[in-house]
Amino acid sequence: MCPDISARAGRIAVLRRRLVPASTAATRLQTCIDGRTPAAAIRLGDGEGVLLSGRAGRDQACYDYCVSHFGPAATPADLKQLRDTLQEAVASADVIGIRPDMVSGVLPSRDHDLPDDQFLEAFRGIFALRPAEHRLIDSTGARRLGLLHDFFCRQELPPAAVITSAWCHFAWSASGLLARWMGSAARIGLITNRPALAELLRSHGKQVDLYRVPDKFCDRRPGWTPHFPNRYARLRDELDVRYRGQVFLVGAGICGKAYCHWIKQRGGIGIDVGSVYDAWLGLASRRLVMESMFGSKSVPPQLLLASQLSTEQ
Numbered sequence: 001m002c003p004d005i006s007a008r009a010g011r012i013a014v015l016r017r018r019l020v021p022a023s024t025a026a027t028r029l030q031t032c033i034d035g036r037t038p039a040a041a042i043r044l045g046d047g048e049g050v051l052l053s054g055r056a057g058r059d060q061a062c063y064d065y066c067v068s069h070f071g072p073a074a075t076p077a078d079l080k081q082l083r084d085t086l087q088e089a090v091a092s093a094d095v096i097g098i099r100p101d102m103v104s105g106v107l108p109s110r111d112h113d114l115p116d117d118q119f120l121e122a123f124r125g126i127f128a129l130r131p132a133e134h135r136l137i138d139s140t141g142a143r144r145l146g147l148l149h150d151f152f153c154r155q156e157l158p159p160a161a162v163i164t165s166a167w168c169h170f171a172w173s174a175s176g177l178l179a180r181w182m183g184s185a186a187r188i189g190l191i192t193n194r195p196a197l198a199e200l201l202r203s204h205g206k207q208v209d210l211y212r213v214p215d216k217f218c219d220r221r222p223g224w225t226p227h228f229p230n231r232y233a234r235l236r237d238e239l240d241v242r243y244r245g246q247v248f249l250v251g252a253g254i255c256g257k258a259y260c261h262w263i264k265q266r267g268g269i270g271i272d273v274g275s276v277y278d279a280w281l282g283l284a285s286r287r288l289v290m291e292s293m294f295g296s297k298s299v300p301p302q303l304l305l306a307s308q309l310s311t312e313q
Contacts, residue, residue: 040095042256092158097165097169098166101128130292133292169272179309190209190249192211251275282304
């Protein structure tokens with residue numbers, strides 16, 4: 001085995017051994033919530049892999065992907081700043097969700113130089129992808145995930161962090177755990193582009209601190225403003241943790257990892273719930289997750305927040 005493969009395999013084997021069920025990671029967060037101990041739970045996917053790779057400033061495909069999120073106002077220098085903050089967020093996180101399939105095999109670094117069709121074939125042969133994703137993934141998506149895998153190969157995740165599946169947020173939602181955390185909180189913080197959720201929580205008697213963030217550039221509507229660097233910079237100043245241990249549920253894409261980090265620094269508990277915000281409203285924005293975890297391309301009734309809150313009362 002060549003030195004490159006041996007070193008990468010060693011890193012991946014360590015991460016695979018550290019993976020624990022979502023319920024175990026939830027126990028860690030429950031302890032923090034009960035003790036009002038500042039904490040951050042983040043998840044890493046292909047978008048974070050692109051940014052953490054450092055290629056956004058020198059690779060056109062990576063830069064274009066970032067532009068699809070943030071718009072052309074985000075310069076390579078801006079993206080480097082976000083990358084630095086994301087690295088800080090990873091280094092200080094208490095719970096880190098990773099894709100288990102991206103530690104199911106080892107991709108040689110030299111494979112990134114393969115033509116698209118050969119890279120895709122190699123990628124599919126190495127990683128235990130979800131069946132639907134194995135069928136549907138293209139070379140562009142595979143290359144993004146390959147960059148996430150590369151990050152795991154070269155970067156040791158903090159020893160004290162609990163490592164679990166990147167889909168832990170859906171497991172926590174399906175079990176009603178996120179709704180129970182919101183139900184027990186004196187005041188809940190939300191960072192989201194779904195303000196309807198704040199109104200739903202208020203209608204159930206909850207006090208809510210809402211921080212709105214824009215949609216992705218590729219999903220923009222008239223009047224859209226950039227999430228990064230514009231809203232990101234303002235939110236850094238506006239974000240207020242009202243009391244030690246205040247729980248914030250964060251659904252803000254790549255920037256959300258930085259927000260969880262800031263929340264922890266300011267004494268709160270930041271939990272990256274991502275597209276669970278969509279599912280709570282019945283929007284199936286992650287169809288592969290719905291299919292692989294719940295056997296349906298639509299949102300199952302048990303994920304709707306209105307029904308979960310009613311059950312809690």
